[in-house]
Amino acid sequence: MTLVLVAMLIIAALLYMMSGPRLITPMTILSASGALDPHNFDHRIIETIRLPRLLAAMTTGACLGLSGLLLQGLLRNPLGEPHILGLNAGATLAVILATALPLGIPLDGMARPVIAACGGGIVFLATIVFASAGKTGMTLLKVTFCGIAFSALASALSSAILILDDDTLDKVRLWMVGDLSAARIDTVGASLGLLGLALGAAFYVSTCLNALALGDDVATSLGVPVRKVRFIGIVAAALFSGIAVAIAGPIGFVGLIVPNLVRRFAPDYRASVVLSALCGAVLLVLADLAARLIMLPHEIPTGLATAFIGAPVFIVLVARAIR
Amino acid sequence: MIKHGPDRDSAPLSAEKLHAAFRNKAVLHDISVEIPKNRLTVLVGPNGSGKSTLLSAMSRLIPPAGGTVYLDSKDIHTRHTRDIARKLGILPQTPILPENLTVHDLVSRGRYPHQGLFKQWTKADEDAVRNAMEITNTAAFANRPVQNLSGGQRQRCFIAMALAQETDIILLDEPTTYLDLRYQVEVMKLIADLCQNHGRTIVAVLHDLNFALQYADYMIFLKDGKIYQTIDDPRSCSADLISDVFATDVVRLIEPQSGIPVFMPLHAKHTDASCTTGAAL
Amino acid sequence: MTSQTNNYSTAGYKLFQVGQFEFRLHAARSIILSGLGLVLVCLGVFSLGLGSQDIAPGDIFSLLTGGTTLSPSDHAILVELRLPRLVLAIICGAMLGLSGAAMQSLTRNGLADPGLLGVREGCILVILFLTLTIPAMPMALRPILGTIGGLAVAAATVSIARSTSNLRFVLIGIGISWLLSAVIAMVLVSLDSSDAQPLLLWITGSLSSATWNVVPVAFSLLMFNGLLLLLASRSSEILSLGAQSAIGLGVNLRRTSIIQLVAATMLSATCVSTIGGVGFIGLIAPHMTKLVIGNNSHASVLTGSAVFGGLLLLGADTIGRVSFLPLQLPAGIILAAIGVPVLLMLLWKRRDEL
Numbered sequence: 001m002t003l004v005l006v007a008m009l010i011i012a013a014l015l016y017m018m019s020g021p022r023l024i025t026p027m028t029i030l031s032a033s034g035a036l037d038p039h040n041f042d043h044r045i046i047e048t049i050r051l052p053r054l055l056a057a058m059t060t061g062a063c064l065g066l067s068g069l070l071l072q073g074l075l076r077n078p079l080g081e082p083h084i085l086g087l088n089a090g091a092t093l094a095v096i097l098a099t100a101l102p103l104g105i106p107l108d109g110m111a112r113p114v115i116a117a118c119g120g121g122i123v124f125l126a127t128i129v130f131a132s133a134g135k136t137g138m139t140l141l142k143v144t145f146c147g148i149a150f151s152a153l154a155s156a157l158s159s160a161i162l163i164l165d166d167d168t169l170d171k172v173r174l175w176m177v178g179d180l181s182a183a184r185i186d187t188v189g190a191s192l193g194l195l196g197l198a199l200g201a202a203f204y205v206s207t208c209l210n211a212l213a214l215g216d217d218v219a220t221s222l223g224v225p226v227r228k229v230r231f232i233g234i235v236a237a238a239l240f241s242g243i244a245v246a247i248a249g250p251i252g253f254v255g256l257i258v259p260n261l262v263r264r265f266a267p268d269y270r271a272s273v274v275l276s277a278l279c280g281a282v283l284l285v286l287a288d289l290a291a292r293l294i295m296l297p298h299e300i301p302t303g304l305a306t307a308f309i310g311a312p313v314f315i316v317l318v319a320r321a322i323r
Numbered sequence: 324m325i326k327h328g329p330d331r332d333s334a335p336l337s338a339e340k341l342h343a344a345f346r347n348k349a350v351l352h353d354i355s356v357e358i359p360k361n362r363l364t365v366l367v368g369p370n371g372s373g374k375s376t377l378l379s380a381m382s383r384l385i386p387p388a389g390g391t392v393y394l395d396s397k398d399i400h401t402r403h404t405r406d407i408a409r410k411l412g413i414l415p416q417t418p419i420l421p422e423n424l425t426v427h428d429l430v431s432r433g434r435y436p437h438q439g440l441f442k443q444w445t446k447a448d449e450d451a452v453r454n455a456m457e458i459t460n461t462a463a464f465a466n467r468p469v470q471n472l473s474g475g476q477r478q479r480c481f482i483a484m485a486l487a488q489e490t491d492i493i494l495l496d497e498p499t500t501y502l503d504l505r506y507q508v509e510v511m512k513l514i515a516d517l518c519q520n521h522g523r524t525i526v527a528v529l530h531d532l533n534f535a536l537q538y539a540d541y542m543i544f545l546k547d548g549k550i551y552q553t554i555d556d557p558r559s560c561s562a563d564l565i566s567d568v569f570a571t572d573v574v575r576l577i578e579p580q581s582g583i584p585v586f587m588p589l590h591a592k593h594t595d596a597s598c599t600t601g602a603a604l
Numbered sequence: 605m606t607s608q609t610n611n612y613s614t615a616g617y618k619l620f621q622v623g624q625f626e627f628r629l630h631a632a633r634s635i636i637l638s639g640l641g642l643v644l645v646c647l648g649v650f651s652l653g654l655g656s657q658d659i660a661p662g663d664i665f666s667l668l669t670g671g672t673t674l675s676p677s678d679h680a681i682l683v684e685l686r687l688p689r690l691v692l693a694i695i696c697g698a699m700l701g702l703s704g705a706a707m708q709s710l711t712r713n714g715l716a717d718p719g720l721l722g723v724r725e726g727c728i729l730v731i732l733f734l735t736l737t738i739p740a741m742p743m744a745l746r747p748i749l750g751t752i753g754g755l756a757v758a759a760a761t762v763s764i765a766r767s768t769s770n771l772r773f774v775l776i777g778i779g780i781s782w783l784l785s786a787v788i789a790m791v792l793v794s795l796d797s798s799d800a801q802p803l804l805l806w807i808t809g810s811l812s813s814a815t816w817n818v819v820p821v822a823f824s825l826l827m828f829n830g831l832l833l834l835l836a837s838r839s840s841e842i843l844s845l846g847a848q849s850a851i852g853l854g855v856n857l858r859r860t861s862i863i864q865l866v867a868a869t870m871l872s873a874t875c876v877s878t879i880g881g882v883g884f885i886g887l888i889a890p891h892m893t894k895l896v897i898g899n900n901s902h903a904s905v906l907t908g909s910a911v912f913g914g915l916l917l918l919g920a921d922t923i924g925r926v927s928f929l930p931l932q933l934p935a936g937i938i939l940a941a942i943g944v945p946v947l948l949m950l951l952w953k954r955r956d957e958l
Contacts, residue, residue: 152940163937
């Protein structure tokens, strides 16, 4: 399974590097990876345009896949997804606020993903606190609906700020529709530390998710520190989605599709961390490839391409998961 | 040639060779029955015997797969639905109760078939509503939301809505389900009173056999979608009949005041001499 | 001509007879509704005076009475800019309120809203497509054709969800509206940015380009569909007791449902084609109405929703127009900021049952 995904990732990456308005042969890519010739036009396209975007797509996809996996596992909710549960909208709002307000916060390097993660985390927290009210507790229906509602509120605030503040709009316009063409490769590099941290947390949490899938009571009786695991898991999920938003802006539905796909083939949560990361990377690389090519000479934002696949998946999941 | 049903004075509602299906599965087979005027007719039978389906077919809620239902000796499916609604009212088993609706407004909705573009709300409507609330004893809480009432009061409100419709015939689908014993009695007394003192013809599906025997004037026993037997007097109901219809051995006891029989299921544990004598009574 | 039949009344109702026409009015509800209408008028006059050029309410009244104490430029601002915008805000708000009330009654679902169910996106998509392919098409045709798109989406949502009364239906509608939004965005991306800019503003929903020439179409469609809904209001009232009770009372189920669905969709489509995609009014207005006058008569809920819808859109547009001068916020954003808390409140009320 892992090998299949790795092979798919390599093929997808190769395709990604080859295609575009200008076709580059695999031989050229090979020679470029051996020795980069700064005077070769194809090599320069690879170096300055396609390779950074490919790396950004892979990192973002992996982060979104992992964030979705953690959310679905922790909430026992097949609709758990950073976009639906408000993390993406919260992260976007946080970054826009930090850009617009004269707080003197530097928005490069590590600060960007951290701010995004905090914003996402706050909105997500509001979602789950609100959704767990009432006798029935946190049901699938309530969580999903609250997430969508809070997302709508955060998006409305974001748009209000952008309409009122032209400078901020200029800075974030492409990024905030969720487009990898505006991906910030410097953020990928700066996020590596955070990524490692979140990855470690994800591996720790994944060992408990199998027990947690049987319900909180069973998990407790199996010796899982439920509250601690849930807290760490949610922080990790917020970090993953924060990193993804910081790099590429809010891209939806990857986190919805990936875990549902992975868990169909590998029901064990421990194995699914690696699989989700790989699967997310493959999916986003392919989606971005489609976004670049489907309407040549125009490019559509990456987030649109994922919405085309993701929205029908969401509809099917709702129709199946909620009676 | 227009077929005519039985005489409207003796049987205002009747079915002839009625077949009905639910989700492509035949539920009623060849049912012919006449509902007597001004009496309480009760449909009884085990689960899945077609009681509710028969009630629905006779009230045009579902179209028959064959045969005819006659209302006042005319085929019910050739008549305008509003005309029927002025002759025949139906109270489904689980009507939907909109939020925050007051009793008065719920009962008012029963006047729908009598209203028109120019007759939005008339004195006659007002009188019918008031009358219905008086008969059912619901006038005292006319301005309270229905959802805040007890089960028995709520059921009385729905019956009041059916009464406000001012139809001669009222069909009730399990009007006492989900009610406490006390409210069951309250509702059944009201229904019996409507037949005796207010000239209504009522057909009810009842789940509880002994309740049915206590109040019914005419009983229709259904089994496997067919009419097993009809009886005019509950007193003539035998243990064999009940055992056959419900596929359970029962003992027949007599309620001393009314002389109406009561049936108890016969448990294997208790099959001793005392009960056999009971059955012999 | 009006004669009140003796002094006989029950449960707050008064009976009236005008010739052949007999009806009843609920005293308290009628007073509240008229009061709300008055508030709407006052808010209208008040908001006319607000803006980058403040005009005193007294001057506005003098305009109405014919005396002109206004300077020509003020006169032009009032008559050519603010007045059509005000009228359109009230008309479109009323349309959205009515549309939401009908939708909620039809689906027996308090969270149904043309915006949440994808119906709005269906209208937008069809109208967008028509604007791009047949630019010469008359304005009056757009709402009608948009209705078809909305109906198609509604049919798709219902057939996937099967039952309309639960939250699952709303979630599936949201999924469909996401998908359609992606299609709409795709169409916009393929255009030149100079073409796409005004379309984008239209889709977000803005009254800033309001002119007098769309008012007649919008007004006549509001009147037509509003009347249709009012005529069907008693049947829909019965329908809310469930299909079985409704058949038993002689309601024509199919006709009533079709009237409600088509009228609600057409109102939404008209609004989309005049001012664009404004959300949340269809959700909020009926609930505000029920909060104030209760749920007892569908006709008054419809009337109230129309008035509240007008109030909401006028209020949101006025706030957006004047609070960040010289910049303007589209009414849609203000409404989302009001609408989401209302949405959450509704969810909170049902927290024990979901």
